[in-house]
Amino acid sequence: MHVHDYFDDLTRRDWDTGTDGPDGTVRFAVVGVGGFARKAALPAIADGDYAEATVLVTGSPGDVEDITEEHGIERVLTYEEYHDGAATDAYDAVYVVTPNALHPEAIETAAGQGKAVLSEKPLAATVEGAKRAVAACEDANVPLMTAYRMQFDPVVRRLRELVGEGGVGDPLQLHGGFAFEVLGGSRGPDQWRLDADLAGGGALMDVGVYPLNTARYLVDADPVAVTATTRGEGVFADVDEQIAFQLEFPDGVTASFTAGFSGYRESHLSIRGTEGRVELSDSAFGTEDARRVSVYRDDVRAVVDGPETSEIREEFDYFAHAVLTGGEIAPDGEEGLRDVQVTAAAYEAAESGERVEIRYSRE
CATH class of the missing domain: 3.40.50.720 (NAD(P)-binding Rossmann-like Domain)
Known part of the structure; x- marks a missing residue:
């Protein structure tokens, strides 16, 4: 390979x-x-x-x-x-x-x-x-x-092919995080992201879903259980300012992620397998910066710098192309529902302090 x-x-x-x-x-x-x-x-x-x-x-x-x-x-x-x-x-x-x-x-x-x-x-x-x-x-x-949008970034799509074809052997662990200053710039505390009724939560709902969904996409599997810890105080009293959550996937694969609304910015993702490791860095989840993927196998590191391709444009064109041609659409609404079910389980786990099995029922 x-x-x-x-x-x-x-x-x-x-x-x-x-x-x-x-x-x-x-x-x-x-x-x-x-x-x-x-x-x-x-x-x-x-x-x-x-x-x-x-x-x-x-x-x-x-x-x-x-x-x-x-x-x-x-x-x-x-x-x-x-x-x-x-x-x-x-x-x-x-x-x-x-x-x-x-x-x-x-x-x-x-x-x-x-x-x-x-x-x-x-x-x-x-x-x-x-x-x-x-x-x-x-x-x-x-x-x-x-x-x-991450599913339409060219680097991420090619990375999924590499992982799916054994580029790191069998996946074992994923690690990642996404954080930014939600109160930075002109954004003050009077914003919908800090309103639990409008947002449904805090950092997990806004930025934590990026590593969550990207992980599901890359390993082509749904998590079965989650544990989590949240923190929030002051203007973040009603939403999670910080969250750390661990997902259990089938076949023993685990994922450990963080998301935050304060502190130094973070945007990275890595996958470690039985035969190698890949890292997605240089703003792994951002919208403006090119992404870099590093693949480690047999003590050799291969680095590929992504192009300045707008995954948001690709997302709209993919959707419109599917509508015009009657093609299959993914990620569909069912996938979106499953992620909301995962976030609900994560908040339940954070509140209870216990491992929570994820329920995907439509009832």
Whole structure:
């Protein structure tokens, strides 16, 4: 096995195998126009091949004139107008980027209108909310995808192939962490991430789901049990400021992760196997920096620097391509639900101080 063989054609779109792309584009209604939508999602859509934004849904229509002008968006709806079914002829799919607790309602509305749905992670603030979202799309027979952008980064996709084909032997342990200053910059304590009702939790729900879902993607398995420890005080009294959690996967594989809303920034992931080890570093979970993967086997280190490819653009193009061609969609709503079930079990474990088996029931 030659490590570089996996990364020679690094940016290939393995999901876009046709010689010609599908005809047309998928027109998106972007539900929620906060900082992530403005700075990351809308530019990614504009830069894509198969997607375009045609409608904005916001609680402050007067505050989005700069965005509508920059991206040529002609329709702006209030949330009430969106839920009432206004302008449904102006979009084909809905991208939900509201606070977590508001995802299910926006998804249910989209499903009722027969629109495909791409929802930000986590799928909901609660397990019941995630079940509602998945059921609404299943009942309406519309696709639902959870926006795990990491699965569309070229480095991560190639890394999954390497791990899946025995590049480190049998996986044994995963380690990782993601942390940032949630109160940094212009962000103060009056934000939805610190509201337990809107967010469903703190660092775990916002950034801890990145190593969680990326681990599930790389080893292609669901964890069966979890232990966890949380800390939070002051402005973090209602949410976890810091969390450390350990996951048990089938076949004896374990994962130890941390997430944080304060302290020095962190963004890394590693996998150790029976025959080697890989590290994903240089902002493993960030949106702006190129990623570096290091593979260790037989006392040899191979290093590959990732390209400046926007995984958010790739995510939108993948989803739109699948909608246009009727292709299979992953990560789907069921995967998003499973991650919410894992986070619920982690919080239960932190509160009880005991190991908690993860329940994936749809009941």
